[in-house]
Amino acid sequence: xxxxxxxxxxxxxxxxxxxxxxxxxxxxxxxxxxxxxxxxxxxxxxxxxxxxxxxxxxxxxxxxxxxxxxxxxxxxxxxxxxxxxxxxxxxxxxxxxxxxxxxxxxxxxxxxxxxxxxxxxxxxxxxxxxxxxxxxxxxxxxxxxxxxxxxxxxxxxxxxxxxxxxxxxxxxxxxxxxxxxxxxxxxxxxxxxxxxxxxxxxxxxxxxxxxxxxxxxxxxxxxxxxxxxxxxxxxxxxxxxxxxxxxxxxxxxxxxxxxxxxxxxxxxxxxxxxxxxxxxxxxxxxxxxxxxxxxxxxxxxxxxxxxxxxxxxxxxxxxxxxxxxxxxxxxxxxxxxxxxxxxxxxxxxxxxxxxxxxxxxxxxxxxxxxxxxxxxxxxxxxxxxxxxxxxxxxxxxxxxxxxxxxxxxxxxxxxxxxxxxxxxxxxxxxxxxxxxxxxxxxxxxxxxxxxxxxxxxxxxxxxxxxxxxxxxxxxxxxxxxxxxxxxxxxxxxxxxxxxxxxxxxxxxxxxxxxxxxxxxxxxxxxxxxxxxxxxxxxxxxxxxxxxxxx
Ligand code: TEU
Ligand code: CA
Numbered sequence: 001x002x003x004x005x006x007x008x009x010x011x012x013x014x015x016x017x018x019x020x021x022x023x024x025x026x027x028x029x030x031x032x033x034x035x036x037x038x039x040x041x042x043x044x045x046x047x048x049x050x051x052x053x054x055x056x057x058x059x060x061x062x063x064x065x066x067x068x069x070x071x072x073x074x075x076x077x078x079x080x081x082x083x084x085x086x087x088x089x090x091x092x093x094x095x096x097x098x099x100x101x102x103x104x105x106x107x108x109x110x111x112x113x114x115x116x117x118x119x120x121x122x123x124x125x126x127x128x129x130x131x132x133x134x135x136x137x138x139x140x141x142x143x144x145x146x147x148x149x150x151x152x153x154x155x156x157x158x159x160x161x162x163x164x165x166x167x168x169x170x171x172x173x174x175x176x177x178x179x180x181x182x183x184x185x186x187x188x189x190x191x192x193x194x195x196x197x198x199x200x201x202x203x204x205x206x207x208x209x210x211x212x213x214x215x216x217x218x219x220x221x222x223x224x225x226x227x228x229x230x231x232x233x234x235x236x237x238x239x240x241x242x243x244x245x246x247x248x249x250x251x252x253x254x255x256x257x258x259x260x261x262x263x264x265x266x267x268x269x270x271x272x273x274x275x276x277x278x279x280x281x282x283x284x285x286x287x288x289x290x291x292x293x294x295x296x297x298x299x300x301x302x303x304x305x306x307x308x309x310x311x312x313x314x315x316x317x318x319x320x321x322x323x324x325x326x327x328x329x330x331x332x333x334x335x336x337x338x339x340x341x342x343x344x345x346x347x348x349x350x351x352x353x354x355x356x357x358x359x360x361x362x363x364x365x366x367x368x369x370x371x372x373x374x375x376x377x378x379x380x381x382x383x384x385x386x387x388x389x390x391x392x393x394x395x396x397x398x399x400x401x402x403x404x405x406x407x408x409x410x411x412x413x414x415x416x417x418x419x420x421x422x423x424x425x426x427x428x429x430x431x432x433x434x435x436x437x438x439x440x441x442x443x444x445x446x447x448x449x450x451x452x453x454x455x456x457x458x459x460x461x462x463x464x465x466x467x468x469x470x471x472x473x474x475x476x477x478x479x480x481x482x483x484x485x486x487x488x489x490x491x492x493x494x495x496x497x498x499x500x501x502x503x504x505x506x507x508x509x510x511x512x513x514x515x516x517x518x519x520x521x522x523x524x525x526x527x528x529x530x531x532x533x534x535x536x537x538x539x540x541x542x543x544x545x546x547x548x549x550x
Contacts, residue, residue: 007251009472012358013046016322019415022427031077031085042092045462050097058108060168061381065106069186097197098190102183103205104169112170119157125176128162138212141220144381146388166381174206184243191248204228204256225259237274251276261308268313279316287330288407295484295504306476317355325411329369338506339366344457344526345502345544351461352500354476364458365447369411370436379433380409419445464524470496485509499547503539510538518550
């Protein structure tokens with residue numbers, strides 16, 4: 001297959017650096033902390049690591065507000081630490097993916113300080129400004145603003161600047177060629193250091209119609225349609241490919257994939273020479289409802305995307321990242337009875353689909369949501385400003401808090417649970433975000449010693465994927481699509497065939513599929529046996545198996 005690429009075969013482990021391991025006791029995870037855990041990362045079998053932003057930042061949005069793109073955040077360490085980390089990963093055969101946040105910078109970036117200082121400053125056009133004498137600009141919605149307003153008035157020059165995210169995250173003006181050259185220079189700086197991939201944050205939003213026309217009422221309900229895939233996006237992506245991506249053995253993955261399958265294809269189809277991979281938000285979002293979700297909805301979403309990318313293009317496979325609550329709490333079952341089996345089931349799923357799988361730190365040991373009762377416990381700007389906004393809109397605050405408790409990004413950002421000691425071995429100081437009390441139960445040390453642990457199942461599953469190309473490239477076929485309890489599919493490549501059966505419920509469930517009559521052997525199973533009576537299979541709660549079939 002001429003379409004084989006190393007990054008399609010990668011298994012990417014995402015680390016939220018703030019929360020992984022603190023080497024100096026200040027309560028904040030850091031690069032040296034990650035260096036100390038390199039052998040752990042290697043032991044997982046993963047082949048690449050993506051770190052959330054590690055650049056200099058005032059941390060209004062935990063590093064997604066960058067004040068210097070060629071420096072390391074003081075709390076995280078030094079450039080020397082970075083070089084050592086990269087070397088340590090490479091020595092272990094692990095690639096490195098850098099987060100690139102260039103839809104916006106921090107307002108503390110030198111560019112913005114210059115830009116806001118006067119209307120004729122050379123950096124003025126690095127950002128989007130609207131002179132106030134023209135009146136108020138047309139409404140733009142903001143993800144994180146406490147009033148939901150993306151235009152912020154700045155008295156220094158009597159103008160508004162645009163910020164799709166927080167006020168301290170002014171949007172860069174990509175229509176300015178100088179800005180684009182700055183970005184390519186940043187990417188080359190890191191590519192020269194040897195990074196292997198780039199994750200392009202909020203990238204679908206960079207190109208804007210700078211006349212800022214009026215948008216229809218409630219456009220924010222379909223935000224990617226109105227903010228995504230701006231007029232010159234493809235031109236800029238092709239330019240980035242020519243200037244940076246084509247010159248190194250790297251791949252770039254776009255966060256966001258527009259609002260249609262055509263959009264997604266236009267970003268990643270290889271012959272367009274733009275990006276190599278994208279991730280869409282459709283599937284991950286299904287788990288965000290307190291009342292639960294329908295399995296058929298999940299199947300439909302994954303199947304639709306797989307079908308669309310069967311011949312051309314490539315996507316990411318994930319159910320979790322740093323913008324979401326814990327995967328086992330949303331898609332599995334985090335009760336003591338079912339946490340382990342359901343976490344194993346989810347990892348079996350993610351690692352047996354076509355596309356590049358992304359595993360978020362802690363999901364390999366089934367870390368769960370944390371419970372916060374009061375808004376004062378939250379650290380995430382999205383939670384805090386979301387709360388203020390809901391208050392001012394006189395929303396039902398009890399309902400708001402219940403929802404936040406379930407979906408907040410802080411749920412997925414609590415410190416990694418290494419062992420049973422105070423603060424789970426994450427820090428000797430006070431952790432920046434509380435460690436989940438369940439670390440006495442759920443931690444790496446205990447699971448390393450238990451052959452039946454979620455962690456050891458994860459490692460086994462990683463190995464199974466690495467040993468079987470059929471799990472990477474093989475055709476995916478959904479079976480029994482309307483079954484609301486069991487997700488069943490086959491993967492097929494060059495005569496090699498596997499059957500995947502996943503019970504998404506907390507009770508036994510039976511399924512009859514022809515493929516079950518052709519089972520040769522069971523390759524992985526989160527229980528010790530499998531009940532199969534002539535093709536009628538009865539799965540235990542959250543049972544997941546992969547079988548090779550004739
Ligand atoms: O997220 C951008 C983004 O578009 C998401 O907020 C997305 O809309 C949401 O997850 C959909 O449910 C990126 C980063 O991943 C996030 O952590 C940053 O806060 C944000 O950009 C700003 O840089
Ligand atoms: Ca630290």
